[in-house]
Amino acid sequence: MKNKDLKKIIESILLVAEKPVSAKELSRSVEAMISEVQDTLANLIKDYEKRGIKIIRKGDYYSMVTDPECAEYIARFLNEELRHDLSGAALETLSIITYKQPVTRVEIEGIRGVASDQILRNLLIRGLIQEVGRKESPGRPILYGTTMEFLQYFGLEGEHQLPVFELPKKTDLFNDIDTIQEQK
């Protein structure tokens, strides 16, 4: 397939896709190599830099969305409330999931020092986080990660736009907490 057509096709698929699309899915639909699809996507993202539409990326998944800077007008048009109403506890839990994903509930609670099941449920219902698998440890606990909607909610084009996060130097102890919590 010609490179030029590939760009058009991928662009149109992103427009009609109900859910975020992975490069893998795209490569199957357009019958092209994944690497070729990824290059085209990178190209598209660049094309949209100065437009009202953006292609955002989370891991291998891509989604076509509106420019976050236009949010105010779009919200007015859609009759949506822009103001966020996430509690401090919800933001705290979300920050742990964002920087530690995939992460289990016990690991989150180990860091927060307080039960967090309600908050997790709330974040799940809102679609800001999702189950991303099971940890291969006793009890096979659910692993959580953030979603594409999370990026949309925060108006980010990719995880590279998240604030830089660094843990204190002695991170080995951090792992100890995890093991202690899991043994419980």
Added chain:
Amino acid sequence: MLGVSEQKLPEGKMLKIKVEKFEGPLDLLLELIEKEKLDITEISLSKITDQYLTRVSALDPKVYDVTEFMLIAARLIYLKSKVLLPTLETQEEEEELEDLKERLEIYKKYKDAAKEFGSILERNQRSFPAKKPQINLARFVPPKGVELTDLWGTFQKLLTDMPEEIAREEVEIPSEKITVEERLAHLHQIFKSKKRQSFKKILSNSSSKIEAIITFLAVLEMVKCKKIKVSQGKNFDDINLEWNTK
């Protein structure tokens, strides 16, 4: 978790909600340390121990899981005692103290990140997907024409229609009625009347499990102070207690 300790709808139909300021024991510790403008060190942790205990004792156990707070309280008290009396300490204890400090540091990092998340959201810059927005806002918007009074009336009706709550059986947790000291004094009396005693017999006078344990502790204390001698014929035999005349 946010604590809602008061929630009622008085005549003025105002919803009154009292929300506690902190989320959990680590959050409380961090708040106290920051209020005193201290860094996270063992010394500063020991300094705020008293304040922490005051705040925890005022907690509403209906709202908070108090055990988590107690766990941290125990560590703080230990830490304070260590700072006051820097004597021998084991490697294990040392690690445990480090652990609390590190946990607090890690927690602070995530909390700071959460603050940044908050300010990102304050920018009100969301992006919307081409199709219908997929973010489930889970926000309640009453239909037009529905007033607060309607909602309140419906809620009241719901409450009256609800099956009555099954009354939970009240369980009384017995308080410790006797102390080891009291039992010690009592045992002294017993030994005064008769120099030899049977451990089984002394124990059989206990009215509860706790009392039996306290009796046992008192006997151990007397052995430690060399007030009595203990002997046993063979395993699981009765233990003979003999007053030490020396």
